[in-house]
Amino acid sequence: MLLLDEHWITRAALRGALANAVDLEIMAEATDCDEAIARLCTGGLTADVLVFTGATDPANLCYRLADELPQWPVRLLMIGGEVFPDSLGRRYSAMGWGWLPQSAAEKHFIAAARLIAAGHCIAPGPSTAGNGRFTNLVAQLTARELDVLRLLAEGCTNAEISARLQLGESTVKSHVQNLLNKLGARNRVSAAIYAYEIGLVHLERQTGQRTSQGEDPCHLVSG
Structure with missing residues (x-):
């Protein structure tokens, strides 16, 4: 997993939530899209899921990934912010993506990460x-x-x-x-x-x- 957020304290919270999930390994962290893409471009990093928060524009992130890493299976988990855009959800439904509100329980975050890593889509709530x-x-x-x-x-x-x-x-x-x-x-x-x-x-x-x-x-x- 690759964690993306500009604030270290947010990344620390995500890291802490995943600490007891022994099957979910954090491969790297990034503070912005440029750093995340740079890390994914390195041959040694094999992240299955990119976890990011509502501070990152999902549309921009998806387009950047598609443009610069067309071979990478886009599996995204967005925490907080607005609901993951429907147009992007339809486009990437074959890969696996998900959205959780910032108030989601830790158990739901871990479960969603596992399901998305397996290629499923998760978007609980009214949508x-x-x-x-x-x-x-x-x-x-x-x-x-x-x-x-x-x-x-x-x-x-x-x-x-x-x-x-x-x-x-x-x-x-x-x-x-x-x-x-x-x-x-x-x-x-x-x-x-x-x-x-x-x-x-x-x-x-x-x-x-x-x-x-x-x-x-x-x-x-x-x-």
């Missing part, structure tokens, strides 16, 4: 909750299945979900299988991506808090 197909699918889930989906999206294992929701592990397995079938998801990772694409946390607020609150965060897993 994605309007996707009718996904919203209709989620409407088929029970309140308990939404509980399980939210924890699954945070990376919880069946055992962890069982402990958080005080359910038997076999019951959790049943809920997971039911929600996978309803969503048409191939596996847990696909279901987690659905949860992020529809902005599940925002959707819960819109539908009267259908899921329970206050469970501890879990790490993201790919199994």
